[in-house]
Amino acid sequence: MTYQFINAHVFTGTDWLPDTSVQITDDRIVKITPTAATSVNDEATTIIDLNGDYLIPGLIDLQLYGGSDLFLNDQPTPETVRHIYNSHARNGTTTLLPTIHSTSLDIMQQSMAAVQTVRAENPFGVPGIHIEGPYFNPIKRGAHSTAYVRTPAEGELETLFSANADVIRILTLAPEILTPDQLSTIQRLKHTNTLLSLGHSNATYQQATAAFNEGIPLATHLYNAMRGFESREPGVVGSVFDHPTVRASIIADGYHCNPTTIRIAYRLLGERLFLISDALFANPPRPTFELGQFVVHFEADANGPGRYVNNEGNLAGSAITLIDCVKIAVEQAGIPLTNALRMASVIPAEIIGMSDQLGKIQPGYVANLVQLNKAMAVKSVWASGKQLA
Numbered sequence: 001m002t003y004q005f006i007n008a009h010v011f012t013g014t015d016w017l018p019d020t021s022v023q024i025t026d027d028r029i030v031k032i033t034p035t036a037a038t039s040v041n042d043e044a045t046t047i048i049d050l051n052g053d054y055l056i057p058g059l060i061d062l063q064l065y066g067g068s069d070l071f072l073n074d075q076p077t078p079e080t081v082r083h084i085y086n087s088h089a090r091n092g093t094t095t096l097l098p099t100i101h102s103t104s105l106d107i108m109q110q111s112m113a114a115v116q117t118v119r120a121e122n123p124f125g126v127p128g129i130h131i132e133g134p135y136f137n138p139i140k141r142g143a144h145s146t147a148y149v150r151t152p153a154e155g156e157l158e159t160l161f162s163a164n165a166d167v168i169r170i171l172t173l174a175p176e177i178l179t180p181d182q183l184s185t186i187q188r189l190k191h192t193n194t195l196l197s198l199g200h201s202n203a204t205y206q207q208a209t210a211a212f213n214e215g216i217p218l219a220t221h222l223y224n225a226m227r228g229f230e231s232r233e234p235g236v237v238g239s240v241f242d243h244p245t246v247r248a249s250i251i252a253d254g255y256h257c258n259p260t261t262i263r264i265a266y267r268l269l270g271e272r273l274f275l276i277s278d279a280l281f282a283n284p285p286r287p288t289f290e291l292g293q294f295v296v297h298f299e300a301d302a303n304g305p306g307r308y309v310n311n312e313g314n315l316a317g318s319a320i321t322l323i324d325c326v327k328i329a330v331e332q333a334g335i336p337l338t339n340a341l342r343m344a345s346v347i348p349a350e351i352i353g354m355s356d357q358l359g360k361i362q363p364g365y366v367a368n369l370v371q372l373n374k375a376m377a378v379k380s381v382w383a384s385g386k387q388l389a
Contacts, residue, residue, distance in 0.1 A: 058094025
């Protein structure tokens with residue numbers, strides 16, 4: 001099937017091209033030309049006139065937990081993974097890492113197997129899983145359950161990486177609670193696809209910097225659940241700011257971070273900062289959810305999208321999708337639209353090693369495309385060349 005998008009304001013991932021035509025055939029982008037120079041005589045080609053709307057690359061979210069109704073920790077099945085993907089894809093997130101929070105080894109393995117099944121069906125939509133925890137510092141556990149936050153039991157790491165290890169794209173942990181032996185075991189057993197990320201950590205500046213220097217390239221949700229920046233102890237936040245290469249995710253939902261702190265992080269980190277939704281549920285948010293000790297409820301907000309909190313009042317996740325984070329980054333934090341879109345497409349694609357196929361509108365790339373109006377509302381979505389919304 002061939003589509004010809006005309007009269008589009010195209011964001012290629014680098015530049016804006018007004019009055020542009022984009023041709024896709026099957027699942028790939030084929031050609032980009034000025035609309036005025038486009039001529040279509042093939043009756044098999046479907047013309048789609050965007051009337052000046054934005055056409056952007058499909059967004060890439062490296063941390064989210066649930067869809068409209070289902071939650072991966074609760075039902076670690078391929079059906080749940082497909083539901084999560086479909087819930088977010090219709091909002092413009094065409095690539096994502098389903099994420100599980102701290103849980104039992106059994107649920108971790110079931111979730112990995114479920115994602116592996118869906119990855120085989122949809123490799124550019126669900127390229128892997130993000131395992132967030134359970135190897136966290138209890139002091140910075142946030143909304144994660146005390147029943148599961150732990151150091152690895154004897155033989156646990158060997159079992160974790162014994163099957164489907166290649167599906168783990170990100171593993172978030174607190175390095176200061178692990179022994180050198182345990183860290184060495186993780187580095188030895190993990191697949192080359194797997195990136196370690198420092199999170200839910202009370203590490204000092206020195207400990208965090210050592211971890212980044214020794215093979216942890218990422219930090220999970222900057223500012224949240226990590227030792228903050230102080231004049232005498234720069235902490236994890238200070239280490240992220242000071243390090244030359246570490247990249248950090250940030251939740252721009254209006255609750256996890258004040259817009260000023262997002263703007264400061266962007267000025268300091270630039271292309272080392274990327275957006276995640278951290279969404280528990282979306283479209284519309286589920287009002288309550290219980291999973292053992294993990295109990296959360298949705299708090300509505302007349303001035304924002306609302307949020308999830310647990311029974312202790314701790315933030316437990318967002319109720320948005322990644323396009324909402326882009327809007328908040330632009331409208332509240334003052335980040336230029338070009339940069340905010342890169343933080344939700346180009347940079348995540350680079351992080352998971354798929355920047356040669358995802359995150360840009362260029363010939364040869366996967367035809368993951370999102371039509372936005374000038375208010376940044378999603379009007380249509382194409383994933384691998386198929387229209388979803």
